Amino acid sequence: MTQQQLAEKVGIKFQQIQKYETGANRVSASRLWDIADALDVPVSFFFEGLDAAEQHQDVAESKSDKVPADILGDKEALDLVRSYYAIPENQRRRLFELARVLSDVA
Structure with a gap:
């Protein structure tokens, strides 16, 4: 291409x-x-072979064992991300902050 x-x-x-x-x-x-x-x-294609990316993944996995290893391979997660980016930017930021607060409380 x-x-x-x-x-x-x-x-x-x-x-x-x-x-x-x-x-x-x-x-x-x-x-x-x-x-x-x-x-x-997949987005992970751009990070293949990077030690820092693997270390970041290890940290993310330790924070929550509920997140699948290949999150972008999950149809529901992919649909959620696509829907998220369809929201106007100012509302998207507010939704992001709400999700962050809710995840901190959980």
Whole structure:
């Protein structure tokens, strides 16, 4: 897939893809999600082989044993994330904060 084709699938200009590829611009989590979706790979694909990513996963797993190891492979979780990003940004931030508070209490 060319940079132009990827950019079209993600809905941005190919120059932005070039900036991500060279490291000139950081890739936000939501944009990484879009790129993974366009390439038909899980987000974890971009972190394969990184020790830091494995360490982060170990910490996350120790916080909650209720979270599946392959959370993006879970259809319900994937639907939830897609629905979440369909919400307008200001409401999404408020929902995120609510979820954070509820998870801290649980």
